[in-house]
Amino acid sequence: MINQQELWDHDAAQQYDTPGEGMFSPEVLAPTVEVLSELAGDGPAVEFAIGTGRVAIPLSGAGIQVSGIELSHAMISRLREKAGEDRIAVVQGDMCEAVAGENFSLAFLVFNTIANLLTQDEQVRCFQNAARHLAPGGRFVIELWVPQLRSLPPGHGGTVEVSRPGYLLVDTYDVLHQHVISHHVQFGPDLADGREARIGRTPHRYIWPSELDLMARLAGFELESRWADWDRSEFTEDSRSHVSVYRLTTV
Structure with a gap:
C-alpha cells in the first residue's frame, strides 16, 4: 500500500x-x-x-x-x-x-x-x-x-500522455484493477538539484x-x-x- x-x-x-x-x-x-x-x-x-x-x-x-x-x-x-x-x-x-x-x-x-x-x-x-x-x-x-483506454495499442500497457522539452508523462495501466501509475520524467540542464533526470511516480484508481x-x-x-x-x-x-x-x- x-x-x-x-x-x-x-x-x-x-x-x-x-x-x-x-x-x-x-x-x-x-x-x-x-x-x-x-x-x-x-x-x-x-x-x-x-x-x-x-x-x-x-x-x-x-x-x-x-x-x-x-x-x-x-x-x-x-x-x-x-x-x-x-x-x-x-x-x-x-x-x-x-x-x-x-x-x-x-x-x-x-x-x-x-x-x-x-x-x-x-x-x-x-x-x-x-x-x-x-x-x-x-x-x-x-x-x-x-481513462484513455482507447489509446492503448494491443498488447501494450502504457500511453505517452505528455511529451514536451524537459518533461515526459507516461501512464501505465492495470485494467483488471482500474489502476494507473503516472511516471513523471523531468530532464535537462535546468533541474535544481543538478541531476540529468528526475523520475516521480503517482498511483491512481481511475x-x-x-x-x-x-x-x-x-x-x-x-x-x-x-x-x-x-x-x-x-x-x-x-x-x-x-x-x-x-x-x-x-x-
Missing part, C-alpha cells in the same frame, strides 16, 4: 507550486475560481485535498469563505507559508473521514485527486463524507480525467463517469451538470476530462 505521507513529502510540496505556469496559470485558475465561486454563492466552501492552496487561496480572494482537508503535513506547511489559519482553516486528515465542519454550500475536489484514493470503497466513502459536510441542496464538484455517478447516488447526490472543462464546454465521447457537479438531494 502506498504511504501518501511519503508520496506527498517535503520535497514534493516544495516543488508543487509553479506560479503563473501550468495548473497555476491564470488561464487555468480563472475559470476554475469563477465556476466554484458561482456555485458556492453566499455560502462557505470546503476543499477536499486542499494541497498548497492552488485553488483555495484565489477562491478566498474572490470573497468565498474556504476551509479544507489535507492528509499531507508537508502540503499544509507549504499552504501556511501563503495563507494563515485565520484565512483558510485546514483539518489534517483523510478526506474519506476527516470533518472540517457542516452546512457548507459547496464541497470540491479538483485536479483528479479523487483518483488518489486507490480503492472503490474509499472513493465511495469520500462521497459520503462530502454529503456530511453539505447543507441540504449543497453541491459537490469533482474534476477528473477520462473512475469512469458512469461509475462516479453511481457513487454519487449511493451518497444521496444527483448529477446536475457535466462539462468537458471549467469553461463549461460540452462533454462528449471524445472529452479527455470532465467537471461534474452533484447536488445533495438527501441528508
Whole structure:
C-alpha cells in the first residue's frame, strides 16, 4: 500500500507550486475560481485535498469563505507559508473521514485527486463524507480525467500522455484493477538539484463517469451538470476530462 505521507513529502510540496505556469496559470485558475465561486454563492466552501492552496487561496480572494482537508503535513506547511489559519482553516486528515465542519454550500475536489484514493470503497466513502459536510441542496464538484483506454495499442500497457522539452508523462495501466501509475520524467540542464533526470511516480484508481455517478447516488447526490472543462464546454465521447457537479438531494 502506498504511504501518501511519503508520496506527498517535503520535497514534493516544495516543488508543487509553479506560479503563473501550468495548473497555476491564470488561464487555468480563472475559470476554475469563477465556476466554484458561482456555485458556492453566499455560502462557505470546503476543499477536499486542499494541497498548497492552488485553488483555495484565489477562491478566498474572490470573497468565498474556504476551509479544507489535507492528509499531507508537508502540503499544509507549504499552504501556511501563503495563507494563515485565520484565512483558510485546514483539518489534517483523510478526506474519506476527516470533518472540517457542516452546512457548507459547496464541497470540491479538483485536479483528479479523487483518483488518489486507490480503492472503490474509499472513493465511495469520500462521497459520503462530502454529503456530511453539505447543507441540504449543497453541491459537490469533482474534476477528473477520462481513462484513455482507447489509446492503448494491443498488447501494450502504457500511453505517452505528455511529451514536451524537459518533461515526459507516461501512464501505465492495470485494467483488471482500474489502476494507473503516472511516471513523471523531468530532464535537462535546468533541474535544481543538478541531476540529468528526475523520475516521480503517482498511483491512481481511475473512475469512469458512469461509475462516479453511481457513487454519487449511493451518497444521496444527483448529477446536475457535466462539462468537458471549467469553461463549461460540452462533454462528449471524445472529452479527455470532465467537471461534474452533484447536488445533495438527501441528508
